Amino acid sequence: MPITFQKLTHEYNAGTPFSYLALDHIDLNLQEGKITAIIGETGSGKSTLVQHLNALLLPTEGSLKILDREISASEKPKHLKSLRKHVGLVFQFPEYQLFEETIAKDIAFGPKNFGASEEEALQRAKDVITLVGLDESYLERSPFELSGGQKRRVAIAGILAMDPDILVLDEPAAGLDPQGAKEMMELFVRLHTEFHKTIFIVTHDMEHVLRYCDEVVVMDHGHVKTTCSVSSFFQDPSILKEMGIHPPAVVSLRESLREVGFEIDASILTMEQLAQAVAKEVGHHE
Amino acid sequence: MNNIALGRYLPLDSCIHRLDPRAKIIALILMMVAIFLPAGWIGYALLGCAVLCLTVLAKLKMNFLWRSMKPMMFMLVFLLIINLFMLQNGTILFEIGSFPIYSDAVFQTLYITVRLMLMIILTTVLTATTKPLDLTLGIEHLLSPFKVIHLPAHEIAMMISIALRFIPTLIEETQRIMKAQASRGVDMEEGKLKEKIMSILSLIVPLFVSAFQHADDLANAMEARGYVPDRTRTRYKQLHMHIGDYVIFAICFLILGGLLVFLWI
Ligand SMILES: Nc1ncnc2c1ncn2[C@@H]1O[C@H](COP(=O)(O)OP(=O)(O)O)[C@@H](O)[C@H]1O
Ligand SMILES: [Mg+2]
Numbered sequence: 001m002p003i004t005f006q007k008l009t010h011e012y013n014a015g016t017p018f019s020y021l022a023l024d025h026i027d028l029n030l031q032e033g034k035i036t037a038i039i040g041e042t043g044s045g046k047s048t049l050v051q052h053l054n055a056l057l058l059p060t061e062g063s064l065k066i067l068d069r070e071i072s073a074s075e076k077p078k079h080l081k082s083l084r085k086h087v088g089l090v091f092q093f094p095e096y097q098l099f100e101e102t103i104a105k106d107i108a109f110g111p112k113n114f115g116a117s118e119e120e121a122l123q124r125a126k127d128v129i130t131l132v133g134l135d136e137s138y139l140e141r142s143p144f145e146l147s148g149g150q151k152r153r154v155a156i157a158g159i160l161a162m163d164p165d166i167l168v169l170d171e172p173a174a175g176l177d178p179q180g181a182k183e184m185m186e187l188f189v190r191l192h193t194e195f196h197k198t199i200f201i202v203t204h205d206m207e208h209v210l211r212y213c214d215e216v217v218v219m220d221h222g223h224v225k226t227t228c229s230v231s232s233f234f235q236d237p238s239i240l241k242e243m244g245i246h247p248p249a250v251v252s253l254r255e256s257l258r259e260v261g262f263e264i265d266a267s268i269l270t271m272e273q274l275a276q277a278v279a280k281e282v283g284h285h286e
Numbered sequence: 287m288n289n290i291a292l293g294r295y296l297p298l299d300s301c302i303h304r305l306d307p308r309a310k311i312i313a314l315i316l317m318m319v320a321i322f323l324p325a326g327w328i329g330y331a332l333l334g335c336a337v338l339c340l341t342v343l344a345k346l347k348m349n350f351l352w353r354s355m356k357p358m359m360f361m362l363v364f365l366l367i368i369n370l371f372m373l374q375n376g377t378i379l380f381e382i383g384s385f386p387i388y389s390d391a392v393f394q395t396l397y398i399t400v401r402l403m404l405m406i407i408l409t410t411v412l413t414a415t416t417k418p419l420d421l422t423l424g425i426e427h428l429l430s431p432f433k434v435i436h437l438p439a440h441e442i443a444m445m446i447s448i449a450l451r452f453i454p455t456l457i458e459e460t461q462r463i464m465k466a467q468a469s470r471g472v473d474m475e476e477g478k479l480k481e482k483i484m485s486i487l488s489l490i491v492p493l494f495v496s497a498f499q500h501a502d503d504l505a506n507a508m509e510a511r512g513y514v515p516d517r518t519r520t521r522y523k524q525l526h527m528h529i530g531d532y533v534i535f536a537i538c539f540l541i542l543g544g545l546l547v548f549l550w551i
Contacts, residue, residue: 017296056465081473089469096459097466099491109488113471113481144495158470 003030003053003166007062009073010048014060022048024222025062030215032166032198035188037209037230039202039245040219046202047092049219050168053200054087055080067165085114088164092171092202094155095148103129103146103154104139110162124161131191132157133183149180160191166198167191173205181205185212210234210248210269218243235266250274293354293453296414301530302344303415307424309531314412316538321404325545330400336541337407344415354410358402366395420523422447427525441515452500456493463492 005028012020022045030036038046051057052064055071063072067086071077091097100106107128108121116124129139132153138146143154156172169188173181185208191197203209209216209230216233218225226239233239237255240247247255250271257278258264264277302310320333341351369391376390413421426443433439464474472485 051465054469056468081471084469084471091462091466091469094466096492096496097463097470097488099488099495109484110470113473162471 001032001067002065003032004028004065005030005052005062006064008052008059008064009061010045010052010057011060012048022222023052026222026224028217028224028227030200030217033196034214035192035199035201035212036215036217037201037203037213038217038219039204039206039209040225041243044219045222046219047170050089050170050200050202053166053168054084054089056089081114085162086164087166087168088159088162089168090156090159090170090172092174093152094159095151097155097158098143098151101142102140103143106143106154107158107161110158114162121161124163125157128157128160129154131160132187149176152176152184156187164197166200168200170202171204172201173203173208181208188212206240206245206248206251210250231267231269234269293410293413295417296346296350298345298415300343300345300415302340302411304530305415305534306525306527306531307416307420308427308525309527309534310412310416311421311424311428313534313538314408316535316542317408318405320538320542320545321401321408323545323549325549329545329548330404332545333404333541334400336537337404337411340411341407344411346411346414350414351407351410355403355406358406362395362399362402365398366391369395418450419447422450423521423523423525438515440519444515448504452497455500456497459496460489460493463489463496 005026008023008026008028009021010023012018012022026049038050040046048057052059052071053066055077058071058077059073061073063070063074065071067083069077069083071083098106100109104122104125107125108116108118111121111124112118125139126136129136134150134153134157138150138154143151146154152172156169159167167188172188173184176184185201188199188201189212192199201208201213213230215227216230217227218239220243225243226233234248234251237247237251240251246252250269254264254266254268254274257274258266262278262281264274264281268274268277317333317336323329325333341348370387373391373394374386374388376388376393378386379389379392380387416424422443425446426439429437429439429442464472467485467488468474470488472488473481474485477485
């Protein structure tokens with residue numbers, strides 16, 4: 001079942017001198033079972049958008065259909081907790097939400113809130129800690145003595161332990177080293193392929209979008225600018241140029257080659273294919 | 287939480303906004319003294335008018351003032367209840383069941399309510415029309431004569447301005463942590479006592495961690511730029527008193543003096 005935004009509007013501090021229209025009548029269909037990237041400039045409303053997915057923010061106008069729920073501005077929604085169990089949201093810099101004495105307890109906090117028993121929750125903690133790339137010896141340590149990147153893994157584990165069907169991540173790789181960011185993205189791909197999670201990732205990294213995602217939503221000043229598949233998004237770099245987004249290396253190399261007269265298919269999206277196409281072109285002219 | 291009005295600066299352009307912060311602080315103190323004189327209802331009516339004129343001049347909306355007073359409502363109700371039980375003098379106005387309500391209790395509460403309201407409005411006018419930094423600059427200037435008795439005026443002002451600077455940051459952080467924990471199934475409203483305690487802990491601990499982090503970062507940043515509290519420093523912003531500032535003094539002295547004379551007679 002798709003996730004449907006209908007004329008969804010969010011105004012911060014509505015009715016005060018500080019009001020700000022962060023989302024302006026958004027109409028959007030998001031598919032389940034995919035990895036969707038949400039991109040756009042800082043302040044374009046990405047975080048505001050994704051916080052509607054588990055009803056942390058409620059629309060000030062319009063409505064949102066997600067799973068079997070409808071959340072609309074006209075009626076006050078109830079039992080949001082049941083929605084939050086199924087839609088796990090990892091905030092930007094989630095390391096700030098850790099508070100327990102041990103990592104095990106912190107990871108078990110979410111499942112326990114959603115009704116799991118102590119043993120079940122601790123078992124979940126054991127399961128997910130290895131998933132995020134830390135080993136079980138970490139479980140009894142304090143979350144406050146970890147490095148920033150490790151803290152973030154623990155925070156993500158805390159959401160994974162709730163076993164949500166839909167996982168939403170707000171800039172999960174921000175501030176990580178390239179290797180850490182890559183591992184992070186690979187974790188999400190694994191969650192998608194092995195555990196069939198629907199995944200939404202807010203990101204600024206076009207390489208990640210190209211390599212790991214299926215669909216892309218482009219936000220611009222509170223509007224959805226485009227939404228399409230990743231392959232068609234990178235076929236036509238004019239949108240990228242127009243929005244001042246730096247394209248991935250493959251795409252910019254492909255376009256430079258095309259500009260100087262190479263006859264290369266615009267649908268090529270990997271270095272291998274590009275290399276082959278160039279070799280073929282050169283072969284023709286020899 | 288975002289619509290907290292108490293203590294918030296409103297960037298409008300009014301003659302009150304343009305006054306010298308020192309003048310405004312002194313005027314506030316004078317008016318506070320006036321409010322605490324047992325001036326009777328006529329006196330309060332007079333003060334009320336003055337305060338009303340002030341808010342109009344400052345271009346503040348009633349709505350804003352009302353929101354800044356809201357947090358006090360709880361206290362006032364509490365006070366009324368205590369007074370109803372403690373003050374059993376005067377005439378009986380009416381009875382609820384068999385519990386008599388005395389006129390003194392009601393009047394006493396009304397008295398305090400009016401005083402508190404006036405005080406809150408005045409303070410709100412000060413904070414809404416003065417940038418926090420100007421306010422602390424004003425405080426520092428007003429405290430500097432006390433340096434002779436080794437009062438650390440500059441340090442006090444610096445502490446106040448840092449505290450003011452971090453209030454919005456901490457509010458923002460609180461909201462963010464609340465949302466993050468809500469995503470993990472924390473429900474601040476429902477739940478048993480134990481769950482409630484856990485949900486408060488899940489908010490307080492990260493908040494303290496980040497507050498200490500901010501404090502540490504700020505201290506390092508200040509030290510890295512060579513900040514030494516007791517060095518004399520020059521200022522980019524210089525305060526100057528203008529005619530308007532003296533007019534405000536004059537008005538405040540008139541009101542205070544008037545009330546004193548009125549009481550004397
Ligand atoms: N709590 C808030 N109160 C008021 N304005 C906000 C708040 N959160 C975000 N905004 C504003 O809404 C706009 C969109 O913010 P956000 O969704 O965080 O953008 P992004 O995640 O794309 O950077 C920004 O201009 C921001 O200033
Ligand atoms: Mg954001």
